[in-house]
Amino acid sequence: MSEFNVGFVVFPGITQLDFTGPFEVLSRLATPPSMSEPSRFANAQTYVAAKTMAPVESDRGLLLMPNCTFEDCPPLDLICVPGGTGIVEALADAETLGFISRQAAGARYVTSVCIGAFLLGAVGLLRGKRATTHWAHTSLLPLVGATYEKARIVRDGNVFTSAGVSAGLDFAFAIIAELAGVDVAKAIQLSIEYDPEPPFDAGHPDKASKAATALMTQRNAAARAGIEQALGGRLASSAN
Template sequence: MNFGILIFDEVEELDFVGPWEMLTMWSKVAEGPGNCLVVAQSPGPVRCAKGLSVNPHVSFADCPPLDYLLIPGGQGTRTEVGNQVLLDFVSTQAKTCKAVLSVCTGAFILHAAGLLSGKRATTHWGSLERLRALGDVEVVEARYVEDAGVWSSAGVSAGIDLMLAFIASVAGTDAAGKVQFAAEYYPSAVRYGTYESHAQAPAYLKSAV
């Protein structure tokens, strides 16, 4: 199984590192993908949103056919939605993928690649209205959403929840449980401040009050 995670300049670090941790932990403890690849347009280092520099495993030219592809978000998505080379890579790989996934504003890359129209999806709370404005996406204010093999999640940390749910869907809840346990991913229920009452707080956060 080939699982690819796309990166690009100004990608949000946790958008892809969180899912990467769950993905590679799956390989380690529960017979997950044999080939986990970080993919970028070119082979050189990619500078992320908060300054982290990452060396991709493969470029678009070297990337094998993928079974699954995850698109993270970040400020860089605002540029990449106009990058036809990247969009062509995503749409071409998606034709043979069993599922495609996005985190945060990665949803806008999926849409620009023609993969989100007519589907239910979510994104970072700060971009929910922008996603609605596209006019052909049913926006759901949830941590993650799946619709006909297209997965999307809310922002940044939500990519971890997305990946665990994805693992459960393809490998079973025991596999996902092994990954969750090995990663010790049991988020605290503590809420800091009162941001669940913020005017832009997504519905899933308001309902937890």
């Protein structure tokens, strides 16, 4: 039996790196064991859960296969919700929201990457919490009752939210360190040679040019409006 079930929610139009970044790290929870003591998670399992077993297409056309459906996924100890432009449709999908809500209720860790935060928010999991999301969407966090905290990873209670796309890698190491210890996290970091050297220092609006930030903000406008509308309607109806 698995001592720790890690599960990822996949839906059409996800940004695959939101998911595959933390997958690569968290799927290594079982190995290596800590160098100082035997692993407590030698049989940890990783689930890739979707509505059906059909391939799920990312927002850039990568086809990913689920290994379980929302219905037959076992209880998760950690649920991770990625983002992607498909989030607007996912926010309107009762099965996806139901799965997140049901699994989060029993999970030890509730987590998101990028605009996956709004799926957590849509089912009330960010209400009264500090949180983060992709830089272009942080101002929408109050729509789900959350307060934006400027950080790449924000923890509030058992809820971890992370910033845009590639932040999922950093978040996963933080979780491994907490669960299995710093030695294990460092060993996994070494195993995937996670020693990043971005050729440019342009990964956040604080560092990027105004022109690049303006272009990307404009490109994110449709997603932003879609999320706003989906959450606005939801918030209005829940206030009735």
